[in-house]
Amino acid sequence: MKHIVVSWIGKRDLDAVDAEAGDGPVLATLRTVQPNQTYLLYNYSPADVAPYLDWLDHHAPGKLNARHAQLSSPVDYSDIYKAAEALLHEVWTTHPEAKRQILISPGTPAMQAVWILLGKTRYQADFLQASAEQGVQPVDLPFAISAEFLPLGSASDGLRLREMAAAPVPMTADFERIVTGHPNMMKLKQRAAALARFDVPVLVLGETGTGKELFARAIHNISTRSGKPFVALNCGAIPPELIDSTLFGHLKGAFTGAVRDQAGVFEQAQGGTLFLDELGELSASAQVRLLRVLQEGVITAVGDAKERPVDVRLIAATHRDLQQDIADHRFREDLFYRVAVGVLELPPLRERHGxxxxxxxxxxxxxxxxxxxxxxxxxxxxxxxxxxxxxxxxxxxxxxxxxxxxxxxxxxxxxxxxxxxxxxxxxxxxxxxxxxxxxxxxxxxxxxxxxxxxxxxxxxxxxxxxxxxxxxxxxxxxxxxxxxxxxxxxxxxxxxxxxxxxx
Ligand SMILES: Nc1ncnc2c1ncn2[C@@H]1O[C@H](COP(=O)(O)OP(=O)(O)OP(=O)(O)O)[C@@H](O)[C@H]1O
Missing domain, CATH: 1.10.8.60 (Helicase, Ruva Protein; domain 3)
Incomplete structure (x- = not known):
């Protein structure tokens, strides 16, 4: 895996050319972590830095890239931010898969602050520090700076960048509609996009309103079934006496009020995807009949003697803890394993920082x-x-x-x-x-x-x-x-x- 280190060049680094002064933070770090590539920024004059870069090239592992950053002063946050952001943008988009570390020790406190701000938000990185006394160490910064604390514009720019950087599977417009910059959610989008390519049942877990149906639709829309119907049914909203006819249809006269033949959702979704929301609310008897359909691929409408073949991909969702329901004998284990081939667990909004x-x-x-x-x-x-x-x-x-x-x-x-x-x-x-x-x-x-x-x-x-x-x-x-x-x-x-x- 490619390994990249980014840093400013500080005064102690320039002094290191003088043999008495030790390696300086940059070289000490490069010797310790051994990256393949190092990107350095400096605001000293190029003439002053040239001997150091020559010397460093001789002693440091990996490839070196150094660039001059014109700062109005070494404590000017705005100039530092622009220079650091431009470098990270370039490096992070060119090497999205690399292990990325930022050495924060060299430079002014303003430079450190900007590294932390950027490395904790838009350009996620691990941090390193180096000192003569402690050597080279990872820095644990036990807090998150979520996108909420960034100005509006940069929060959404960062979102796009992070999405681009973390997206080996190409995302279609349907997945783009799922707005998120949260690492777990982005992983779930990846997983859902990957699952969409296989014709397997998917179970989407998550509290109400977390986007379960949005994921189901996105999966359908990039699957091979996209040209066929997507039918959504909330199992919790159907009166128990109508569940069979809603799922499998009925013939005219099958029961009082059945004035004409009516197709159930399985038939309506023929060739496409059936989204059964609140699956955990299905009664025990409906679970048995659903299991049979999934095992045998045939449905029997209420009042009909004939079986009809159905070809439907099932995506189910629930806010319930189905494992617990299985333990409490409220949900059939065999049905669970039929529907839970691909499982996506969507986190609640309060856990999606940023x-x-x-x-x-x-x-x-x-x-x-x-x-x-x-x-x-x-x-x-x-x-x-x-x-x-x-x-x-x-x-x-x-x-x-x-x-x-x-x-x-x-x-x-x-x-x-x-x-x-x-x-x-x-x-x-x-x-x-x-x-x-x-x-x-x-x-x-x-x-x-x-x-x-x-x-x-x-x-x-x-x-x-x-x-x-x-x-x-x-x-x-x-x-x-x-x-x-x-x-x-x-x-x-x-x-x-x-x-x-x-x-
Ligand atoms: N990440 C998101 N980006 C954009 N819109 C979203 C996102 N998540 C949810 N929504 C929107 O929020 C609403 C609720 O989402 P959805 O119906 O998919 O949730 P759900 O988990 O299926 O809810 P329920 O369990 O109550 O049926 C929809 O209008 C959906 O488009």
Whole structure:
């Protein structure tokens, strides 16, 4: 494996040419860790550094690259950042697979600080330090600087770079839609893309709203079945008496209310992918029948005597701990091993350090389009901090819903702290909260009703994926024009909204 070391050249290094002064931090480190390639930055004059570079070339292992960085002063953070960033960008993108170490000892404290900032965030690296007293040592910096602490622009640039650097399997647009810069999630995207190429069942585990369906769709879209249907079914939402007919279909007259033949989801997904969400909610008897279909590749519709062959790839998901359910005899072990051939376990949002800001930016852009807002949606600093402090028990889905609600509340495209607070309240405020406000000073009936209206407008738009016609139907409003009028009365201009959301 290629091994690269990066460092500034410091005063003690230049002094090392004089035989009395020891090796200096750079040479001492190179002798110890033996990299194949070393990249050095210096801000001394090239004439002063030339003898040192000659000398170093004689004594150091591997290939040396040194470049002059023009700094207005050795403590100017901005110039140091530019020089260090340019070097790391070049080296990290040219050698994405290499073992990368940054020697932080040579140079000024400002140079050290910039190495740590960059090496902990956009250009992940191990750090080394060298001193005459302690020798050469790895530096353990027991903290993470997540993308949340970086300015917006650089957080997303870094995201792209890290994705590029860590992507041996080419990612298609479908996987690009899964916004993340978190190393575990990027590994999961890789694994999912690899699994997509094999026609095996996949089990996606994770809390609600972590992106299980998004992964399932991405897998389908890059698989050989992409030209065929993707059918999603939430097993937890089907009444037990309808589970068989929903899965396998029924014939006309099979039971009261069966007025015509109806294909089940297996048949609807024929040739394609069936996504069974909340698989852990299936009753014991439904589990037996599902197992049989997976073993034999045939279904029997309710009321039918004939078996019909089905060719479907199954992707299942659950937020439950299926291993525990197996131990408690709630889930069949044989079914588990049938569906859990490829397993992806998505971490909750609270564990994906660095993902919040990129997701927020992504959703603000999508919501702006959905709501047809002209100017870019922006967050006030306090609103941003509030979003970053939240634990997000409903994960990415809840983050999106909160931003959508806040965007409906916001004035002039600026989402303030109060908008976010109100939007967050919307997730917990029950009818009693709304019904039991004290009358008198501060009570404002119009504002309260407006609040409720905005809550439901947002909820319907979210549920309908931004399609106004469907949202209007969900709200019992006569037409999408009525919905548009209501949105307009809250200062939004839905005339510009696309008919389909960009999500
Ligand atoms: N990493 C992500 N990048 C962009 N959008 C995301 C991401 N994760 C989730 N989303 C969005 O969040 C919403 C919820 O995601 P999804 O439906 O895939 O979650 P889920 O785990 O299947 O949820 P549930 O268990 O509640 O069905 C969707 O609108 C999805 O597009």
């Amino acid at each position: 993902d919040l800001m990129p997701l927020i930016e992504h959703f603000l852009g999508a919501i702006q389009q959905t709501l047809g807002i002209d100017s870019e949606l922006k967050l006030s600093p306090n609103a941003r901090n509030r979003l970053l402090r939240e634990a997000w028990p409903g994960n990415v889905r809840e983050l999106h819903a909160t931003l959508l609600r806040a965007a409906l509340w916001a004035q002039d495209g600026l989402l303030g702290d109060a908008d976010i607070r109100d939007a967050l309240l919307g997730r917990t405020e029950d009818s009693a909260g709304i019904m039991n406000r004290s009358l008198g000073a501060g009570f404002d009936l119009d504002a309260l009703l407006g609040h409720v209206e905005k809550h439901y407008l947002g909820k319907a738009l979210e549920t309908a994926g931004g399609v106004k016609k469907d949202a209007a139907q969900l709200l019992g409003l006569g037409s999408h024009q009525v919905l548009s009028n209501r949105l307009r009365s809250h200062g939004l201009d839905p005339g510009k909204a696309p008919s389909r959301s960009s999500k």
